[in-house]
Amino acid sequence: xxxxxxxxxxxxxxxxxxxxxxxxxxxxxxxxxxxxxxxxxxxxxxxxxxxxxxxxxxxxxxxxxxxxxxxxxxxxxxxxxxxxxxxxxxxxxxxxxxxxxxxxxxxxxxxxxxxxxxxxxxxxxxxxxxxxxxxxxxxxxxxxxxxxxxxxxxxxxxxxxxxxxxxxxxxxxxxxxxxxxxxxxxxxxxxxxxxxxxxxxxxxxxxxxxxxxxxxxxxxxxxxxxxxxxxxxxxxxxxxxxxxxxxxxxxxxxxxxxxxxxxxxxxxxxxxxxxxxxxxxxxxxxxxxxxxxxxxxxxxxxxxxxxxxxxxxxxxxxxxxxxxxxxxxxxxxxxxxxxxxxxxxxxxxxxxxxxxxxxxxxxxxxxxxxxxxxxxxxx
Amino acid sequence: xxxxxxxxxxxxxxxxxxxxxxxxxxxxxxxxxxxxxxxxxxxxxxxxxxxxxxxxxxxxxxxxxxxxxxxxxxxxxxxxxxxxxxxxxxxxxxxxxxxxxxxxxxxxxxxxxxxxxxxxxxxxxxxxxxxxxxxxxxxxxxxxxxxxxxxxxxxxxxxxxxxxxxxxxxxxxxxxxxxxxxxxxxxxxxxxxxxxxxxxxxxxxxxxxxxxxxxxxxxxxxxxxxxxxxxxxxxxxxxxxxxxxxxxxxxxxxxxxxxxxxxxxxxxxxxxxxxxxxxxxxxxxxxxxxxxxxxxxxxxxxxxxxxxxxxxxxxxxxxxxxxxxxxxxxxxxxxxxxxxxxxxxxxxxxxxxxxxxxxxxxxxxxxxxxxxxxxxxxx
Numbered sequence: 001x002x003x004x005x006x007x008x009x010x011x012x013x014x015x016x017x018x019x020x021x022x023x024x025x026x027x028x029x030x031x032x033x034x035x036x037x038x039x040x041x042x043x044x045x046x047x048x049x050x051x052x053x054x055x056x057x058x059x060x061x062x063x064x065x066x067x068x069x070x071x072x073x074x075x076x077x078x079x080x081x082x083x084x085x086x087x088x089x090x091x092x093x094x095x096x097x098x099x100x101x102x103x104x105x106x107x108x109x110x111x112x113x114x115x116x117x118x119x120x121x122x123x124x125x126x127x128x129x130x131x132x133x134x135x136x137x138x139x140x141x142x143x144x145x146x147x148x149x150x151x152x153x154x155x156x157x158x159x160x161x162x163x164x165x166x167x168x169x170x171x172x173x174x175x176x177x178x179x180x181x182x183x184x185x186x187x188x189x190x191x192x193x194x195x196x197x198x199x200x201x202x203x204x205x206x207x208x209x210x211x212x213x214x215x216x217x218x219x220x221x222x223x224x225x226x227x228x229x230x231x232x233x234x235x236x237x238x239x240x241x242x243x244x245x246x247x248x249x250x251x252x253x254x255x256x257x258x259x260x261x262x263x264x265x266x267x268x269x270x271x272x273x274x275x276x277x278x279x280x281x282x283x284x285x286x287x288x289x290x291x292x293x294x295x296x297x298x299x300x301x302x303x304x305x306x307x308x309x310x311x312x313x314x315x316x317x318x319x320x321x322x323x324x325x326x327x328x329x330x331x332x333x334x335x336x337x338x339x340x341x342x343x344x345x346x347x348x349x350x351x352x353x354x355x356x357x358x359x360x361x362x363x364x365x366x367x368x369x370x371x372x373x374x375x376x377x378x379x
Numbered sequence: 380x381x382x383x384x385x386x387x388x389x390x391x392x393x394x395x396x397x398x399x400x401x402x403x404x405x406x407x408x409x410x411x412x413x414x415x416x417x418x419x420x421x422x423x424x425x426x427x428x429x430x431x432x433x434x435x436x437x438x439x440x441x442x443x444x445x446x447x448x449x450x451x452x453x454x455x456x457x458x459x460x461x462x463x464x465x466x467x468x469x470x471x472x473x474x475x476x477x478x479x480x481x482x483x484x485x486x487x488x489x490x491x492x493x494x495x496x497x498x499x500x501x502x503x504x505x506x507x508x509x510x511x512x513x514x515x516x517x518x519x520x521x522x523x524x525x526x527x528x529x530x531x532x533x534x535x536x537x538x539x540x541x542x543x544x545x546x547x548x549x550x551x552x553x554x555x556x557x558x559x560x561x562x563x564x565x566x567x568x569x570x571x572x573x574x575x576x577x578x579x580x581x582x583x584x585x586x587x588x589x590x591x592x593x594x595x596x597x598x599x600x601x602x603x604x605x606x607x608x609x610x611x612x613x614x615x616x617x618x619x620x621x622x623x624x625x626x627x628x629x630x631x632x633x634x635x636x637x638x639x640x641x642x643x644x645x646x647x648x649x650x651x652x653x654x655x656x657x658x659x660x661x662x663x664x665x666x667x668x669x670x671x672x673x674x675x676x677x678x679x680x681x682x683x684x685x686x687x688x689x690x691x692x693x694x695x696x697x698x699x700x701x702x703x704x705x706x707x708x709x710x711x712x713x714x715x716x717x718x719x720x721x722x723x724x725x726x727x728x729x730x731x732x733x734x735x736x737x738x739x740x741x742x743x744x745x746x747x748x749x750x751x752x753x754x755x756x757x758x
Contacts, residue, residue, distance in 0.1 A: 040700065044707040048689075069676065069700045077679055077696050085693065297448065300456055310427075314464065317456050321419065321448045328423040328707060 005186040005213050007245050007266070011354040015237070015264040018353040021214075021245055023141050024184035025081075025089045028056040030245065030266040031349050033257065033342045034091060036274065039064045040074075040084040043274045044328070044335045047085045053309065053336070054343035057089040057142075059269040062134050063098030067117045067124065071137040079139035091269070092140035093249075094131040094173075094190075097218070100149045108148060110165070128172040132187075136180045143181070144216060145173035147190045152222040159194035166192050167206050174210060186213035188247060194219060195228050197235045204239035214245035217265075221251045230259055237264035254283060254345055255369060258362040261349050273342045277335030280323040284312070284341060285365075287372035291334065296320040303333075309340035384565040384592050386624050386645070390733040394616070394643040397732040400593075400624055402520050403563035404460075404468045407435040409624065409645040410728050412636065412721045413470060415653065418443045419453075419463040422653045423707070423714045426464045432688065432715070433722035436468040436521075438648040441513050442477030446496045446503070450516040458518035470648070471519035472628075473510040473552075473569075476597070479528045487527060489544070507551040511566075515559045522560070523595060524552035526569045531601040538573035545571050546585050553589060565592035567626060573598060574607050576614045583618035593624035596644075600630045609638055616643035633662060633724055634748060637741040640728050652721045656714030659702040663691070663720060664744075666751035670713065675699040682712075688719035 007030070009019040021028040035042045035050055038061045042050045050058065060080060065071060074083050081087050096113070099106055103115035103124075112127030131146040147166035150159050170189050177187040189207035193199030207215060217236050220229045233248060240246055247267035248260050257268055273283060282289040284304035289296070296316040303319060304312035311333040322330030345365070352361035386409070388398040400407040414421045414429055417440045421429045429437065439459060444450060453462050460466050475492070478485055482494035482503075491506030510525040526545040529538050549568050556566040568586035572578030586594060596615050599608045612627060619625055626646035627639050636647055652662060661668040663683035668675070675695040682698060683691035690712040701709030724744070731740035 039704050039706060040697070041706050041708040044711070046708070046711065068704060069696070073677060073696075076677065077694070083694075083697055083700075085697075298452060298455065315456070315462075317448070317452075318419070318462055318464075321462075325418050325447060327418060327420050328710065329420040329425070331707065332423070332425065332711065 005184055007214070007243060009242070013353040013356050013358040014262060016261050016349075016353050016358045017264060017266065018350040019266070021266075023089050023186070025087065025141055026056060028089060028267075029346075029350060031257075031261045031346050032056055032267045033346045034059040034267065034269040035339050035342070036061075036269055036271045037084065037086070037090075038271075039068070040080060042335075042339070044278060044331045045274070045339065049336050050086070050339065051088065053340040054347060055088075055339065057091060058086060059091045059093065060084075060138070060140070061095070061098060062092045062131060062138070063095035063102065065092075065138060066095065066126075066134045067119050071134040075137040075139075081139060089141040090138075091142035092135045092138055092144065094144040094146040095126055095134070096131070096146050097149045097250075099126060100151075110168075112146070112169075128169040129176040132173055132176040132180060136182075136185075139182075140185070142186045142188060142214070143177060144188050145170045145190055145212075147192060147218060150192050150194050150219050152194065152219070152224060154194045156196055156199070159192070159196055159199050163192045163199055163203050166190065167203065170207060170212075171210060174212070188212055188214040188216050188245075190216040190218040190249070191236050191240075192219045193232075195224050195232060197232070200232055200236045201239050204236050208239065208241055212244070214247060214267075215240045216247040216249050218249050220248065221256075226256065226259070229256070230263060233260050233263045233265060254342070255366050257342075257345065258349065258366060261353075262358065262362060273338035274335045277338045278331045280330070280334070282319075282334050282341075283338050285344075285368070287369050288374055289316070290374040291316065291319045291323045291330070293320075293374055303337055304341065307337065307341060307344060309337050309344075311336035312340070384563055386593070386622060388621070392732040392735050392737040393641060395640050395728075395732050395737045396643060396645065397729040398645070400645075402468050402565070404466065404520055405435060407468060407646075408725075408729060410636075410640045410725050411435055411646045412725045413438040413646065413648040414718050414721070415440075415648055415650045416463065416465070416469075417650075418447070419459060421714075421718070423657060423710045424653070424718065428715050429465070429718065430467065432719040433726060434467075434718065436470060437465060438470045438472065439463075439517070439519070440474070440477060441471045441510060441517070442474035442481065444517060445474065445513045446498050450513040454516040454518075460518060468520040469517075470521035471514045471517055471523065473523040473525040474505055474513070475510070475525050476528045476629075478505060479530070489547075491525070491548075507548040508555040511552055511555040511559060515561075515564075518561075519564070521565045521567060521593070522556065523567050524549045524569055524591075526571060526597060529571050529573050529598050531573065531598070531603060533573045535575055535578070538571070538575055538578050542571045542578055542582050545569065546582065549586060549591075550589060553591070567591055567593040567595050567624075569595040569597040569628070570615050570619075571598045572611075574603050574611060576611070579611055579615045580618050583615050587618065587620055591623070593626060593646075594619045595626040595628050597628050599627065600635075605635065605638070608635070609642060612639050612642045612644060633721070634745050636721075636724065637728065637745060640732075641737065641741060652717035653714045656717045657710045659709070659713070661698075661713050661720075662717050664723075664747070666748050667753055668695070669753040670695065670698045670702045670709070672699075672753055682716055683720065686716065686720060686723060688716050688723075690715035691719070
């Protein structure tokens, strides 16, 4: 839609691909993982450390920011990049997913959705046009169409009805975006269709015909299981244009990412590295660790001897002490190390694709995770 | 007591003095403020950022560390410096103050104190000898004698009895330290005597006669009020040797520090900058700010335009948003900025003493604080 937002695919290895999305605010190397900065902060991390992990782009949540501190306020303060001290690209979602999962008393009709703020109970309306307006006020580099996130499980009829509404909203979003966006900003469509391959095809084809700067796959990782998710990824990517980024929303574990890259996904976002970091869990090259585990109380091993992250140099015994004591530094170090692990995983995937050895890279990491991971902590 | 721990007084301005304590782990410029790292972490700060603020030394709490993760464990892991990634000097308290304020079911006799851990209820004994043993296991550069922290208020008789017990414990501490310490480690005595000038004199004279590497003033900032505190500081310092550091324990506000420096104090520790940082309050060159205050919601001013701290560059509107949203980054940024403000305050005091203008420096800062400070937040 704009000439300044382009994807260059540099290498392919099976269906996996590596490349670069060029935007006015910088290059996003793909496959890319976007740390989640819900409320204008990647939780428990300094922005310069998010940058230092190698993240080229982060995600922020339209729903949260429109409620607090407010999109108009952020615009007055110079936009989201300046507000949160992050000058690389930002992708914002449309707010639709959080309206469904967090807001109370929502009502959906053809026009859009009305809901009660989970913060102060205020009544708020969100339409395709308002979602674009908010994202433009924030100054998001990649914006998402408002869609209805189909509930799971959904019957075929429910999924089809929901999908058709989302397609009409996508058209309206595109018109609103064309009228309001800055040069170089991009708009992604979102493929829905629940777990029905023919609906996924219908959604992907219709969106491709309308034409977007990129295509997201929504409505997955909502309880359908990994096998069904991967099936839907595979069928969907086969109907998407080759020259546009594909973004699998809200996914996932390191294993999920590798298996999805193998099916042609270019972009991911997930709260997992930061949320796990606040819950005593670490992703390392050697597997998942639960630092609350008593086995680490006397362990002088660095968190991840294979990582280049400064936070991964801290010894497991110290991290165990910090998390047992409820010290904030534990969450800070584990969030940092986890986000960097995800970035190193993406860098490893890109290099493996370019070397034609992605399957080996993926198999080796998944085997280590299967063998050497702690049971996740309950808390 | 050791030849490697020395104080050089470089300049005097009235009773205020600036200088340097040379230790094997580095030079401590005085007046010095020690950030508090209770549980082997200066709360919500990376050690490298504590370092970057200009802190030459931090304090850690013997009571907390002996209970969790345990002094013997820290020793096995290479000592406290290695454990917490801090290679500059560390001062540890003796544990006595926390036994009085945090532990349950304590019993004090001539031998020492027995108490129940506030973490798991275990019965723990602390004697002057054990307090030194623990501090040596931690590898503390400056160690404190175990004393009885006289309760406040205390009658003259109670204060005298308590003081005499502390003097006997100080002798035992010195003997234990002489047998166990590494070259260059230092032991400080602690002056008690509540708010009774003659008892403060008796304590200071007796400790000076015994001879310590430095002298702390304890039992203040416990409810006696600023005027009484400053009176006790003044009388006490007049009876302490000129060539040894004087350390006012647990103090305090920026105003307290300046008024105490004017009375000859060289060292301070206090949780105020970090605790305030976790409670939405900032110390700046322009005064105290309460970032929860609605007046900051649209304020694009950096937190402290006069500070060199990277965290002080963040805009007040953003910090307001973070603290209102309960985001960890708010506490991280405010803790960092506050600790750096305290260090910049000490640097300013040292420079003013050397320039012979300390009174002007102190008056100007205290006037700004009186005029421009927000009311402290309740939470």
